[in-house]
Amino acid sequence: MKTSKRRGRVNKNVFTTRSGKSVKVNRSLSQRVQGMKDSKALRKAERLSGMPKSRFKRFFYRLHPKRLAAYWFSREGGIMALKIVGLSFIVGFVLLAGMFAYFRKDLPNLKDISGNNIGGSIRYYDRTGQVLLFEDYDAVKRIPVGENGINKYMKDATVAIEDRDFYKHGGFDVRGIMRAGVNNVFGLSGGQQGGSTITQQLVKLSQDWTKDQTYTRKVKELILSVELEREYSKQQILAGYLDTAPYGGIEYGVEAASRDYFEKSAKDLTLDEAAMLATIPKSPTYYSPYSNSFDKDAFVGRQHYVLDQMADQGMITAEEKEEAKKVDTVAKVKPRKPKYDGIKSPWFVLAAKEQLEQTRGQDAVKRSGWKVTTTLDLDLQQKAEEQVSKGLKQVRRQGGDVAAFAAEDVKTGQIVALVGGSDFSNPDFGQNNYARMRLPPGSSFKPYDYTTLIENTTNSGAGSVLYDTQGPVEGYPCTNKQRPQQGGNCLWDYDFRYPGPTTIRYGLAGSRNVPAVKAMLIAGIDKTIQTAEKLGLKSGYKCYADASLTKESQCYASSAIGDGAYLRLDEHVHGYASLSRNGLNIPQTYILKIEDSNNKVVDEWKPSKGEQAVNPEAAYIISDILSDPNASYMATKIQNYKGHKFSVKTGTTNDSKDGWMMGYSTQYAAGVWVGYHTRQKDMSGFMENMTSPIWKGWMNAVHDNLKPEERAKPAGIQTLPAYVQRTSPGGRARVPGPNNDLFPSWYKNTKKATTEKRILDQVSGKLATDCTPPRAKQETSDSGADAFSSDTLHGNSSSSGSGNGDDKDDVHKCEDVKPTITLTVQKSGDQYTLVATVVQGTHPLSGDKFKGNVTFTADGQQLAGGSYEISASGSVVYQNYKPANGTAPTITATVTDSVLYDASDSKTITASSNSSQSSNNGNSHNNQSPNPWNNHDDD
Numbered sequence: 001m002k003t004s005k006r007r008g009r010v011n012k013n014v015f016t017t018r019s020g021k022s023v024k025v026n027r028s029l030s031q032r033v034q035g036m037k038d039s040k041a042l043r044k045a046e047r048l049s050g051m052p053k054s055r056f057k058r059f060f061y062r063l064h065p066k067r068l069a070a071y072w073f074s075r076e077g078g079i080m081a082l083k084i085v086g087l088s089f090i091v092g093f094v095l096l097a098g099m100f101a102y103f104r105k106d107l108p109n110l111k112d113i114s115g116n117n118i119g120g121s122i123r124y125y126d127r128t129g130q131v132l133l134f135e136d137y138d139a140v141k142r143i144p145v146g147e148n149g150i151n152k153y154m155k156d157a158t159v160a161i162e163d164r165d166f167y168k169h170g171g172f173d174v175r176g177i178m179r180a181g182v183n184n185v186f187g188l189s190g191g192q193q194g195g196s197t198i199t200q201q202l203v204k205l206s207q208d209w210t211k212d213q214t215y216t217r218k219v220k221e222l223i224l225s226v227e228l229e230r231e232y233s234k235q236q237i238l239a240g241y242l243d244t245a246p247y248g249g250i251e252y253g254v255e256a257a258s259r260d261y262f263e264k265s266a267k268d269l270t271l272d273e274a275a276m277l278a279t280i281p282k283s284p285t286y287y288s289p290y291s292n293s294f295d296k297d298a299f300v301g302r303q304h305y306v307l308d309q310m311a312d313q314g315m316i317t318a319e320e321k322e323e324a325k326k327v328d329t330v331a332k333v334k335p336r337k338p339k340y341d342g343i344k345s346p347w348f349v350l351a352a353k354e355q356l357e358q359t360r361g362q363d364a365v366k367r368s369g370w371k372v373t374t375t376l377d378l379d380l381q382q383k384a385e386e387q388v389s390k391g392l393k394q395v396r397r398q399g400g401d402v403a404a405f406a407a408e409d410v411k412t413g414q415i416v417a418l419v420g421g422s423d424f425s426n427p428d429f430g431q432n433n434y435a436r437m438r439l440p441p442g443s444s445f446k447p448y449d450y451t452t453l454i455e456n457t458t459n460s461g462a463g464s465v466l467y468d469t470q471g472p473v474e475g476y477p478c479t480n481k482q483r484p485q486q487g488g489n490c491l492w493d494y495d496f497r498y499p500g501p502t503t504i505r506y507g508l509a510g511s512r513n514v515p516a517v518k519a520m521l522i523a524g525i526d527k528t529i530q531t532a533e534k535l536g537l538k539s540g541y542k543c544y545a546d547a548s549l550t551k552e553s554q555c556y557a558s559s560a561i562g563d564g565a566y567l568r569l570d571e572h573v574h575g576y577a578s579l580s581r582n583g584l585n586i587p588q589t590y591i592l593k594i595e596d597s598n599n600k601v602v603d604e605w606k607p608s609k610g611e612q613a614v615n616p617e618a619a620y621i622i623s624d625i626l627s628d629p630n631a632s633y634m635a636t637k638i639q640n641y642k643g644h645k646f647s648v649k650t651g652t653t654n655d656s657k658d659g660w661m662m663g664y665s666t667q668y669a670a671g672v673w674v675g676y677h678t679r680q681k682d683m684s685g686f687m688e689n690m691t692s693p694i695w696k697g698w699m700n701a702v703h704d705n706l707k708p709e710e711r712a713k714p715a716g717i718q719t720l721p722a723y724v725q726r727t728s729p730g731g732r733a734r735v736p737g738p739n740n741d742l743f744p745s746w747y748k749n750t751k752k753a754t755t756e757k758r759i760l761d762q763v764s765g766k767l768a769t770d771c772t773p774p775r776a777k778q779e780t781s782d783s784g785a786d787a788f789s790s791d792t793l794h795g796n797s798s799s800s801g802s803g804n805g806d807d808k809d810d811v812h813k814c815e816d817v818k819p820t821i822t823l824t825v826q827k828s829g830d831q832y833t834l835v836a837t838v839v840q841g842t843h844p845l846s847g848d849k850f851k852g853n854v855t856f857t858a859d860g861q862q863l864a865g866g867s868y869e870i871s872a873s874g875s876v877v878y879q880n881y882k883p884a885n886g887t888a889p890t891i892t893a894t895v896t897d898s899v900l901y902d903a904s905d906s907k908t909i910t911a912s913s914n915s916s917q918s919s920n921n922g923n924s925h926n927n928q929s930p931n932p933w934n935n936h937d938d939d
Contacts, residue, residue, distance in 0.1 A: 118244060120368060121135045121141050121142055122135075122136045122137075122353075123372065124349050124372050125373050126373075126378050127375055129371075132344075133343065134344065136349070137256075137339070140366065142243075142244075142252040142253040142256050142369055144255070145255045145266060145267075146243070148267075149255060149266055150239060150254055151274070153269055153273075154254055154274040154277065156315040156316070157275050157310055159198070159315075160278070160309040161279070161282075162198050162201070163197045163199075164309070166198050166234065169197060169199075170229050197225065202240050202241045202244065203221050203224045204221060205244045205245065206240075246281055246284045247277060247284060247288065248284050248288035249291065258277065260290075260334070260336065260337075261273075261332075271307075271320060271323075271324045272307075272325075272327040273329060275304075275310070275324060276303050279303045279306055286298065286299075287302065296330055299330070307321045307325060340424070343424075345381050345385075347419060347420025347424065348374070348376050348415070348418040350420075351433060352591055355590045356372065356591065356594075359603075368596070370596055370597075371594070371595045373591070373592045373595075374591055375409075375589060375591065376418075377417060380407065380702055381417040384418070387405070387693070387694045387701075390693070391672075394690050395683075398685045400674050400683045400690065402674065402675055402676065403422060403674045403690070404420050404435040404569055404673045405418065405694060405698070406418045406573045407573065407668055408574055408588065408668065410577045410581060410664060412586070413574070413588045413589060413610075414589055414590075415588065415589070416668075418435050418570065420432070420435040422677075432677065434675075435568070435570050436568050437568065437569075438542075439566060439567070439675075440563065440564065440565060440566055441562035441565075441566075441567055441651050441660060442562040442563075442652045442654075442659075442660055443561055443562060443649065443650060443652060443660075444562060444649050444661075444662045445560065446511065446560070447626065447649055448528060448531055448532040448575070449517075449519040449560050450504055450625075451614055451618050451619060452520070452523040452524075452528040453522055453523045454618040454744060455614050455618040457790055458746055458748045459748065461504065461718075462503065462505040462621050462624065462625055462722065462741040463505065463720070463722020463723055463737075463738070463740070464504050464722075464723070465788045465789040466502060466503075466514075466519065466789075466791045467515075467518075467794045468498055468501075468507065468512050468514045469498050469794075470490055471490075473557065473793065474517075474556070475557035476490055476557070478490035478491070492513065493513045493514065494511070494513075495730045496849055497849045499512075499729045499730065500727060501789070502515055503723050504519075505737065505738075506729045506733060506737060508622070509625055509628055510631060510731060511649075512729055513561050517558075518793050519560065522790070525556065525559065528560070531613070534614070535574075535575040535578040535613045536572070536575030536577065536578050536585055537567050537571045538574075538588070539568055539571055541567050543555040543565045544564075563654050569673050570588070572671055573669050573670060573671040574669075576671065577669035578614075579619045580664040580669055581610075581619075582620050582711070582714065583612055583615060583618065584610045586607075586608045586609075586610035591603075616714040617717055617745060620713060620717060621743075623711060625647075626647035626649055627645045627648070631733055633732060633733050634650065636692060638695075641703060642704070642708070644665050645711075646664070646665055646699060648663035648695075649662050649663065651687075656683050657676065657680075657682055657683065658673065660673055660674075661692055661694075663699070665709075667706060668702060668703075670695060671695075672695045674690045716744065716745030716746075717742055718742070718743045718745060719742060719743075720740060720743050720747070720749075721739065722737070722740055722741035724738070724739055725737030727778070749787070751786060759778070759779055760778050761812065762777075762778050763809075763811045764809045766809050768808075769812070771812045773899075775896065775901075811899055813842075816901065818842075818901040819838060819839060819840055819841040819897045819901060819902075820838070820841070821836050821837065821839075821895040822837045822905055823835070823837075823905040824837070825891060830882055831882045832883070832909060833877060834856055834891060835877050835878075836854050836875065836878075838854060838875070839873050840872065841901060843897055843898055843901065844897065844898045845870055845872060845873070845895075845897045845898060846870065846871040847897075847898030850897075850899070851898070852869060852871055852895070852897055853867060853896045854867070854868045855867045855893070856878045856881075856892070857891070857894070858883065858890070858891055865878075870895070883909055888909060888910045889908070890906050890907070890908045891908070891909060892906040893905050
């Protein structure tokens with residue numbers, strides 16, 4: 001037994017079985033590996049033993065079908081197949097993961113399927129957010145409405161034709177991709193669906209990949225489609241697609257398409273209409289009824305195919321399908337409307353759009369699809385449109401054809417009304433927004449001049465003096481004293497007069513040019529412009545070297561009176577509103593709120609503390625001056641209305657191409673501009689006849705039911721003795737001026753007034769002489785004006801005309817020939833005709849400062865309508881004079897010429913005897929009568 005056991009165990013761990021085979025047990029790892037190698041080598045040797053010895057021959061030997069089949073169905077073949085499959089899976093996974101990582105690193109994190117990248121119609125509403133003013137689009141007309149704004153027909157039709165397995169796949173359709181691949185390879189076509197799912201198409205639209213057809217883009221599209229399916233529900237994805245898909249040249253999204261084609265919302269579409277719209281995205285150029293390439297037969301065929309697909313997929317019944325096919329849907333399509341069709345308050349809306357582009361960027365606006373609630377008050381806007389429409393009649397009578405208007409809420413800085421022209425539909429200039437166009441402001445700029453002067457000097461207030469005299473001023477050498485139209489180069493006023501010392505109150509309210517230019521020069525041109533810009537001229541007050549306003553240049557003294565410099569009406573209104581706020585500039589806005597398509601607030605107006613642009617005291621004094629009807633030169637006093645005080649300033653450019661009226665209360669600021677649309681045509685008459693009815697009409701209407709509010713008076717304002725304005729600066733200003741006036745807290749006056757009286761010549765503005773006619777003489781204490789003067793430029797000219805120097809009247813000469821007048825009386829029944837024959841003397845009968853005048857009086861009382869202007873020798877006739885019975889009035893005819901020489905002739909009529917008895921009381925004696933400039937009735 002012992003011997004047999006030793007024979008069965010040849011080596012350690014090796015045993016011999018009964019069959020004679022040796023078996024190793026309890027082998028080490030290395031022994032096992034070696035055993036496997038030995039077994040493999042043994043099997044290989046067994047296989048090779050039956051094969052040719054040459055490798056070349058063995059290769060073809062193995063390719064025999066029977067041997068191949070035997071191998072792959074053998075144990076060795078099965079193991080090899082498993083190895084190949086496993087390795088392929090690993091390699092494929094690694095390649096797929098690498099490809100995903102490679103492409104994904106450059107892809108966006110797709111969280112937004114709003115379609116804003118494509119763009120969308122911006123909807124502008126009034127300040128209530130309820131009244132739609134305009135739905136704006138450029139290249140894209142799109143109105144996102146979300147899944148609740150689209151009816152089931154539209155959703156089902158889209159799924160049926162675009163992606164029948166939409167509710168089953170996870171972002172991409174393998175069968176669809178394979179089908180599309182076969183079609184591409186073999187050139188197949190027909191009514192088959194494409195390879196892209198609705199999810200993939202939404203990805204393309206969201207990433208602007210619609211024109212990129214590369215395989216790389218396809219891979220990226222698949223990656224984002226899978227991620228999109230994880231992020232959103234199927235209904236959200238479908239709604240996102242329907243809100244974004246192209247439905248025509250500019251129509252994007254089913255809501256915009258539904259409104260344009262059928263004038264209804266997408267939630268109200270009928271079955272045939274939904275099938276029609278579902279047809280279009282495949283090829284908008286070919287299937288859109290608005291396209292020049294529209295093929296109705298092809299379109300109807302595809303529409304019916306959509307209905308067939310809906311019926312096949314159980315979305316509609318066969319009866320519904322057939323009924324829908326009977327409808328001529330193309331006949332229901334509405335004609336495309338012009339872009340601005342139905343727009344309300346068009347110039348305001350375009351102004352709001354400009355602000356939106358400036359603050360949010362043009363690209364953002366184009367792709368936003370926002371709802372914009374504006375500051376427009378429809379009631380106030382309607383009043384503005386009515387006043388402009390009525391006022392245009394007078395504008396046209398005086399040679400213009402355009403009027404613009406803007407109004408701002410003083411407390412908020414919100415533009416509440418704006419009219420930019422006369423007719424928005426006019427193809428030539430209707431869309432020009434004159435309320436935001438650069439225009440020269442004329443005298444309406446002057447409040448900025450005086451605000452700057454008062455704020456930046458210590459000797460200026462409402463009662464301070466600036467000398468309105470003829471002489472050289474920077475920019476106006478005054479070497480030729482003729483009118484500008486005749487080549488003169490002096491600075492003139494509208495009435496061609498120089499009243500001498502003029503208070504700031506009367507200089508501003510009387511719209512005098514010389515004091516305004518001096519105010520700017522004393523304060524500084526650049527500083528004055530900076531003040532105006534700080535108050536509200538955000539786009540600047542600029543001068544240009546060319547007529548097209550493209551090359552900016554330095555502004556000079558003429559810009560003080562709005563000559564050669566430009567601003568915008570709406571910003572000008574804002575500057576005046578800042579004055580009303582005592583110099584506080586709060587941001588001007590056209591927009592209250594911006595919301596996205598999901599009603600999420602993007603931006604919203606909030607009250608601002610603003611910036612103190614100028615000292616409140618300076619602004620308050622200017623407001624007080626502009627609200628003073630006594631100092632105003634205007635014939636119609638519009639500064640007071642039902643307890644409200646309006647601060648008003650007019651403006652006219654030197655070439656009469658622009659007329660302005662600007663003003664404000666404590667509640668609203670408003671401005672009017674009138675002109676000709678090309679600004680190449682002068683207007684006639686007084687600008688106030690055109691601007692005042694519009695401005696006054698609106699301001700009175702909006703203040704009718706408002707409670708008057710007093711402007712807060714700054715604590716530092718002083719009421720101090722002032723220069724008393726006794727000489728009217730012109731127009732309908734009333735004198736004398738106040739003895740005391742407003743001055744800022746920093747005002748210091750070191751001068752003392754004198755009581756010296758002087759006799760001035762009103763014509764030359766110099767000391768009167770013995771040759772000065774009595775009518776031209778005026779007693780004054782002009783030397784007292786120096787005590788209140790803030791005019792540091794006064795005295796630069798030898799012809800200042802202020803009466804404060806020793807210059808004497810150089811207009812009148814003792815040898816002058818005075819005009820003559822001869823009166824004749826002609827009787828007809830109980831009435832008389834009075835004829836005055838005038839002969840000119842040395843000087844013209846009518847001139848720049850004083851107009852020639854003939855008056856008829858009876859016993860010293862001027863006859864009704866008995867005053868006539870005269871410019872040349874000739875006769876003046878007064879008809880139908882009837883004296884009272886039993887009286888014998890003395891009729892006197894008096895002529896006054898351009899330098900205030902006068903002459904008169906008288907006749908006495910004995911009415912009781914019905915005969916004319918004349919007695920000549922002197923043919924050319926002088927007669928002291930009132931100044932003809934003060935012979936007008938005040939309004």
